[in-house]
Amino acid sequence: MQTAPAQEIYGERLFSTRQDTERERLDLLAQTWDPATTAHLRTLPLAEARSILEIGPGAGSIADLLAESAPHAEVTALDRDTTLLRLRNPRVRPLQADITDAGLELGAFDLIHARCVLMHLRDHEAVLARLVSWLRPGGHLVLSDTAELGFPHSSNADYRATMQALSQVITTHLGSDQNHGLGHPARFRQHDLTDIRLTTALPTVTGDAPISLWWQLTLEQARPELIRTGLVDAPALDRALYHMAQPTTHELSIALLTCSGRKRQDQNQPTG
Template sequence: MQPEEYGSRLYGFDQPLERERIGLIGEVFDAYSRRRITDLGALAGRRCLDVGAGPGTVAAWLASQAGPEGEVIALDRDTSLLHEAGHPGVQIWGADVHTATDDELPKPGFDLIHARLTLCHLPKREEVLPRLVSWLAPGGHLIVSDVINTMAAASPHPAVRALTQAYDRALLTTLDSDLNYARAYPTPLIDAGLSDVDMAADVPLVRADSPTARFWELTFTAMRTEIIATGLIGATDFDAAIAHLTAPGTHELGYTLVSAWGRAA
């Protein structure tokens, strides 16, 4: 089975609770993304592209910042959530950033390109980042963000450590998603020719009844079979880890969101 088909089966929008899980991504990570983008400068009147836009919460915020004189395009392979949301000021563009031809993609010349939790899930991701850089206008910024597994090292709970290690393995073997990719940041941006390259890390806290705890509960549970199949964790420890992450009084460091950015010449 191809990774794209597998991804649709595990995390397709028609799967139970998947829409809730996708919505929680914004609650967990949007504040960090807005902060990092804001630090790059004012967006009024600018042309912006959100790659892998999902439900479009970042694109909607970009539109509010760019204003009526700006332009914001939300790009995703599956645009169903974008169409349902109907964010004002956001143009919706359906295409696969990895496989689409230039004629199937928006016209280059963006002042800001944002891609969050996108590159780590793409095949040949090393080829996609330079492609994004080529779409920047002179002086435009690219900012990419992906998660790395800090729970495997930081959690005091052995079952949680085993669960996250098994999840990473399951993602790699079933979907070709690499949650270690962001550990290379910011080097890929430097190699792609960007200047003023920098990076930052943000760590959402996992607490009971928090959006972060619910997001990871749904994320892990959707791949329960594949995670256990790695042999790195059994069913009993899987259930114990989920119970711990959602229990009252739990305070755990979540997966770290690593953001890197740079400016085109």
Template sequence: MGDSTRPSSESIPPRDGYRRVLAQQEKAELERLSALEAIADPHTIALLERIEVGADWRCTELGAGAGSIARWLARRCPAGRLVATDLDTRFLVDLGANAEVRQHDMRTDDFPAGSFDLVHVRSVLEHLPERDEVLPRLAEWVAPGGWLVIEDAVSTSAASPDAQYRRVMGVVEDTLSRTVGTDLQWARTLPQALSALGFTDLMLAPATLVIGAGGPVDRFWRATLTQLAELRTRTGHHDAADLMALAARLDDPSFVELSYTIIAIAGRRA
């Protein structure tokens, strides 16, 4: 999705756009988050192991979602502590004795500078219109020698030769841009942005996903397409059937396409 689909100054998404669009139905949102965990956790854990998260580290998991990485970090750092945050903390249970759950808005709620040896955030900044202002805040929360790890998605659907897939994904991405503030190209800027903030030892770990091959990627997209189809119907649009037709193609063994690429980057604060 290019710059032309970013929210204009005349149509700024509401601050709670994500909750209003995707998170208002608890069962559907938990299914989406659980599928995202199954997709992304192996890549996330591999990167966290590369930076050798220590047993006594102070960590925060921002936008912790359904809590899988928060639980992993709590187990990894038995002599440290974990602060798991989200605007919606209903799924953050059973994290461990060394974990604290905090309702927290990273756009406005602060931590003292240098609070953490690890700040990790996944699939959150792409949905925040204020992402460019939030990133330096996150950087300040990292202690000297600590790590900032960010994971967000990049879309290449506009280049697909499959006309239906290209059209429907265009609707999905435009809807998220206008109603939430999502930018599915922003993650490409992260290497330069972290370098400009003084981070070194950058590790870039992209993972390209496939839709139509079954498994958690299809579960994620089936839940997402269903939620957005319901939103489009409620808001007076007439293309919900197109979204559900793509969801139905996930069961067609002749359909397979590239989904998003998850850009994961880690940087050490000097």
């Protein structure tokens, strides 16, 4: 009889900063998603911001971009583990803290941004409410999370099974939801945010594309857990990795959905 997998926190063991390939994996993730994130953020009045919160900054590329785009703002880059932060801009202040800590009080912000963070939090509803409460009236919340729009329809059985196994692993072990991004517009409306916009990015998994290399590192880090699901064995996983690395491969996997909304001017402002 199989025992249920122990629940853990994203980055605690799976995808930990202690993994030898985690810095490279984060860099590839930034190369994959930064263009879409940057394009969405630049539609907002960044130059007017005085205080910005970046949650889960990874290596810090978007935190630096926000500091460059908002010349009068202090940018706080918050993460549970800031080991891999490589900040260039002196106006970015690293802060090691846990966004799920109900006692965390950071004051008020003109812009709050988090990419691929809430999808990995079991208590994402409480965190979202906290983020909205930290917005100044007129401030913007920008959240990016994913949706599985590609691999369930792949004609390659090994790729399909491997991605299905990964989806099961991050759901059962980490409590993650790879389709969390689909619900952001409705959640923003529930919190009475206005001027809601949603943009999408769906890169192709092929050859040495950053998303292809990122998936390969991600799957290798999770290899033991993938095989334990019983959905894929080691030879099938190896075939899937080989398939992803080929320049003749053109697969889809996950889309990044970026949603922004503005707090109404007449809403109460948090202290701080």
